[in-house]
Amino acid sequence: MYKRLELHNHTNESDASCTCRELTELMADDQVDAFALTDHNTISGHKKIQAILEETHLPISFIPGMEYTTYYGHILCLNLKEYVPWENINKHKPELLFLAARAKGALVGIAHPFSYGWPFARVAGL
Known part of the structure; x- marks a missing residue:
């Protein structure tokens, strides 16, 4: 069984323009099974x-x-x-x-591994 996940999302709580409600409704409308908020x-x-x-009561799971x-x-x-x-x-x-x-x-990882090059990966021991 496959699940549709969106694991990297932002809202206007940080640097995006959509609200928490807009993001949640968008994910539900797109029939995503679960989504994360990663402001x-x-x-x-x-x-x-x-x-x-x-x-x-939208049929969607939330990952903080x-x-x-x-x-x-x-x-x-x-x-x-x-x-x-931080x-x-x-x-x-x-x-x-x-x-x-x-x-x-x-669960921790580098968000954009190729955006910052190898120095971060070396320092982080990756």
């Missing part, structure tokens, strides 16, 4: 989307997440239900942010 450096939209889903902006590129975290501070990231040890997010149960 930059914030989880402020999570509660909004959960409330929309409870109110509307976030996309961190770092010195070396963007780190995508899925299943991140609790905010992990403001004090150690630019010489970005793996500490990976470990902190993973400790909260998140």
Whole structure:
């Protein structure tokens, strides 16, 4: 069985123009089985989307997440239900942010691996 997933989405909680409601309705209209919200450096939209889903009973699953902006590129975290501070990231040890997010149960990876080149991958030990 195949599932339709959209795992990298932004709203106007960070740098996109659509609201949490618009994104949720778009995903449901497109018959996506599950979608993630991965706004930059914030989880402020999570509660909004959960409330929309409870109110509307749309047949779609929500995956909370976030996309961190770092010195070396963007780190995508899925299943991140609790905010992990990024403001004090150690630019010489970005793996500490990976470990902190993973400790909260998140699946962590580089969001745009070819946008920032190999320096980030080398520093992160990838």
